[in-house]
Amino acid sequence: MKYLLTSLLALLVFSCSQKDEVPKGILKTEKMQLLFWDFLRAEVYSSNFAKRDSIRSEAIENLKIQNKIFKLHNVTKEEFYRSYIYYSNHKELMTKMIDSMIAMQKREKELKNKKDSLPVRKPDIKQL
Numbered sequence: 117m118k119y120l121l122t123s124l125l126a127l128l129v130f131s132c133s134q135k136d137e138v139p140k141g142i143l144k145t146e147k148m149q150l151l152f153w154d155f156l157r158a159e160v161y162s163s164n165f166a167k168r169d170s171i172r173s174e175a176i177e178n179l180k181i182q183n184k185i186f187k188l189h190n191v192t193k194e195e196f197y198r199s200y201i202y203y204s205n206h207k208e209l210m211t212k213m214i215d216s217m218i219a220m221q222k223r224e225k226e227l228k229n230k231k232d233s234l235p236v237r238k239p240d241i242k243q244l
Contacts, residue, residue, distance in 0.1 A: 138209070143191065143199040149213045151196060153220070154185045 138144060143151065162178040186193055203210045 138199075138202065141195075141198065142202045143195060145209065145213055147189070147191075148199050148203060149216055151185065151189045151191060152200070152213065153217050154188070155182065155196070158182060158185055 142148075158181040159178060162181055163174055165174075165177055167174075182193070186196065203213060
C-alpha cells in the first residue's frame with residue numbers, strides 16, 4: 117500500500133509538471149512569448165508606418181521587420197510558424213502566454229509612468 121501511494125503521488129507530480137512542456141521542435145513558452153510580443157509590435161508598427169508613407173507597402177515592411185525579429189531571436193520563420201500553430205491548437209498554453217504578455221506590458225507601462233512622474237531635481241550649484 118505504501119508503494120502504491122508513493123507511485124501514485126510520483127505520477128501525479130510528474131503529470132502536472134509536464135503540462136506546460138512542449139514537444140521537440142516547438143519553441144519553449146518563454147522564448148515564444150518574447151518572439152510573439154516582438155512579432156505583434158512589428159505588425160502594429162508596419163501597419164502604422166505604411167499608412168503614413170504611400171510609397172511603402174505594408175506587407176513588404178512587415179516582412180522586413182519579421183526577418184529582423186527572427187534573426188534577433190535566432191529562430192527561423194518555419195520554427196516560429198510551427199510553434200505558432202502548436203500554441204494556437206493548445207488554447208490553455210496560448211492563453212497563459214498572452215496573459216503573461218499583457219502583464220509584462222502593464223509592468224512596463226507602470227514603470228514608464230513612474231519614471232515620468234518623478235520630479236526632476238536640479239543640481240545644487242554649491243555642490244558642483
